[in-house]
Amino acid sequence: MVVPPWLSVPPPGYGGLEQTVAGLVDALVAGGHAVTVFGAGEHHGTDASFVSTIPDLQYDRLGESLPELAHLARVNHLIGPSDFDVIHDHTTIGPLLAGRRAVPTVATVHGNPVGEYGTVLSDTDQGVGLVAISHAQRRLNPRLPWVGTVHNALDTPGIPHKRIPAPGPVLWLARFSPDKGPDTAIRACRAAGLPLVLAGKCNEPAERRYFDEVVRPMLDDDVTVVLDADRRAALRLLIDARCLVMPIQWEEPFGMVMLEAMATGTPVVALDRGAVPELVRPGVTGLICERADELPGALAAAIDLDPAACVAHVAERFSTARMAAGYEEVYRRFIAAAVPGGVREPARVGLR
Structure with missing residues (x-):
């Protein structure tokens, strides 16, 4: 399992990718698989073995290409064909370099596969499968x-x-970006007469600039701002909220925060973009709106949704065991297609 060098697995706060990988790794280990995580830093909190390619996490260099390139080059030097049956890569540019490995590689695409990222992915080596x-x-x-x-x-x-439903404030929980629509959230809550908590990741230059230029001038007593909350604080905010608002302005490829909200019994009110209809059951675990002017009414109505239904939905449809089973099937099919005859000698496990 190859993860980016920016954050630990699982992360202490923000980090949907790392949170997902941690759940997947532990579910695979629980299923009897020998798993090794290749990452950065010294700390890891999964049941897998861990190999660090560099002593320090590279979060302060997020956005640069060289830290991830160097990390992947080290990973490729450490992996041999007798070590593993399959490599699962979660990095951005890993699919470009995975063709150099003598081990079949599947790569999960965590962002939107369009624009420059789509161009990179279109050059993926033919021996690499995308998920x-x-x-x-x-x-x-x-x-x-x-x-x-x-x-x-x-x-x-x-x-x-x-x-039981919480009569607390509406919660917006995301990174401060126009894609996530915090300005739309403010307008919708004001129209509904409901208080709002803006709990956002705001530690990168673009995020701070957007907050100062767009969000800050809109603030008033009806909006509470919480910056860079850790995971424990975010869960507390979710539990206390009447609902999570997701006024996304882009084609959200997934949206882990929606699962987190529903898992705490908090329904989701969202615009119909990206993967929202795949995650939220309208009228049961949330309300999906076609237009922004529908949000105020949905925010008011969300208090009538049953928290137990939200919790049950996540446990049934989005469990880590179900995710691991899905990836097991992908691994087996891909190995069978990549290895002549579909047979491969058992890998030596326990690499440290």
């Missing part, structure tokens, strides 16, 4: 070498949840 995290994401670029679609998941045992 989508939603059908909506896959439809954006159907010509890519997809080998499967597996929804992300959430390890729900241990996540606290409410048993």
